Amino acid sequence: MKQVFNFSAGPAVLPRPVLEKVQKELLNYSGTGMSVMELSHRSGPFEEIIQGAETLLRELMDIPEEYEVLFLQGGASLQFSMIPMNLLGEHGVADYVVTGSWSKKAVKEAGKIGTIHQIKSPGDIPAYTKEDFSPEASYVHITSNNTIEGTRYTTYPETGGIPLVADMSSHILSEPIDVSSFGLIYAGAQKNLGPSGVTVAIVRKDLIGKAPETCPTMLKYETYVENGSMFNTPPTFAIYVLKLVLEWVKENGGVAGMEALNREKAGLLYSCIDESSLFSNPVPEASRSLMNIPFTTDSDEVNKLFLEQAKRRGFEFLKGHRSVGGMRASLYNAMPLEGVRALVDFMKEFEADQGGTSHVDH
């Protein structure tokens, strides 16, 4: 089997030891004689899995007692509706900082429920302070890492007490954050937490319980609080794999360990791009994502050639998002350092070849 490095923006690469464990126990989970997929969610073995996942996430992110940890479905896209339904009340006001495509989608859904003030951020995400926000806002929403644009907040907004809500889908667990400075953090699992199909929300308890009576039961956070995220059948297999991923993070130095590795990986690739006369990245240095790194050449034709050759070498899913073109390398926690080294080597080799070709051709 050829060595493949998977740079997909999500669903994305998973830690190899996690996949090996899933494979090993697929037919017989923990001596039950059944697959984990076949276990009733009301059974002891599954209760241990979901509670274990919560305990590990609390430990890894140092989540204070005043926060609930919920396992949901529907991805960040359903949270775009659940957040205003639960936090805004009817016809309330919220501020949304718009830093890219996903923020815009969040605004669109929230606008169906309340009055949304948009704060349009330049490419370089500034340090927002309370003067930037509406005093009447029920919350301030940010997309803390922008998967498509390749940007992230390096300083989180000071909201002056307004609850800060963050879509951390594409960089949760990639570097330490102070949970207590947020009102609500949410993330689809399929980038840094596990397979697609489960969404994590970390919600400050005082923000829960304000949804109107008419809100569907499945869209109220309190439904998940009151039922340990099992009002109905949860996505059991996805939660199981998520728990294994959290165990892997813990065994590999926790979130601090991930950050060190992520800085090394991103540093390697940004250096390669910055030193290159072929490749470029449009993001101001201060706002660069550690997870999603878009890059491009000046020529669509060269981009295409690069992507073709890269795929032949086993570098998968490097094509940039259709809205921006070019290339994008997503370097989530599970991407090994050797994958980035190999990519950088290949980029240098490709650039040398292109330079050589240019000399001959022109």
Added chain:
Amino acid sequence: MKQVFNFSAGPAVLPRPVLEKVQKELLNYSGTGMSVMELSHRSGPFEEIIQGAETLLRELMDIPEEYEVLFLQGGASLQFSMIPMNLLGEHGVADYVVTGSWSKKAVKEAGKIGTIHQIKSPGDIPAYTKEDFSPEASYVHITSNNTIEGTRYTTYPETGGIPLVADMSSHILSEPIDVSSFGLIYAGAQKNLGPSGVTVAIVRKDLIGKAPETCPTMLKYETYVENGSMFNTPPTFAIYVLKLVLEWVKENGGVAGMEALNREKAGLLYSCIDESSLFSNPVPEASRSLMNIPFTTDSDEVNKLFLEQAKRRGFEFLKGHRSVGGMRASLYNAMPLEGVRALVDFMKEFEADQGGTSHVDH
């Protein structure tokens, strides 16, 4: 490893060949060098999976062209809200036939959106005709198999043209049905279709597109139609396993093959219960479920003893739902005939032991 037979009501037993295939290709799906969990949902291999799943379901259920097949999240419980949001319009009217706990939950959610007329069914589900329904109803909702009560419709309502909506979660693919007599069919996967985390909806095209503007994008059926069920990241792994289950159904005689096997399995267990002087089932014969068979003795103590001994013999998850007590055997498609034979043998043995004990004790 001891032989285990899993009678869980869901998540439930999956076909062994499906699990073996999942295990075999878990680290390298179809020569990609990646796990199926790691594949971008926008990739060729995943597009093949989701399209293959739809094609197989259309073939197995003989779904006419005028119906869309959608893959959703949130289980039947989220459909309880999506259905009135999409089919009712604001303040519309719908009729709900109440045949058990799940019907009641459906009524509760629909009642937040429109005016719901409840038609309370006796334990024996009668053959409803159009006179039973409100002429102004936008749709008639039924729970076609009642997981907790162990009942099912053997004759579907004649609604006189009002779209019939059916929650088929606990018996989809268990026996042939005429899709064209329904407006909408939905089912959580975790009983007869695959693992938990994906929900199937089969919707007649003319019923789509009526949700109000304010409906969240993720809760409109047209979002799924317009984006091939991939407006956002779908639960890729659950859809993959669902496709393998559909392949297994096809290889095993299709839905007709499943029905023959299900009638044999259910027949064995009902005969055992009906011939027993220890065990009983409360359901009138005409409305008995082929999938979920509750049974009990007259004594909570004997039930407890039975469940303890059964578990030691490898019969898992036979405990009845907490709302009804006693025992329940769920005999979904993937439950092998030998599992039911073994259970029946054990029940007879247990009854003989109990009889013997009675003689000595009294």
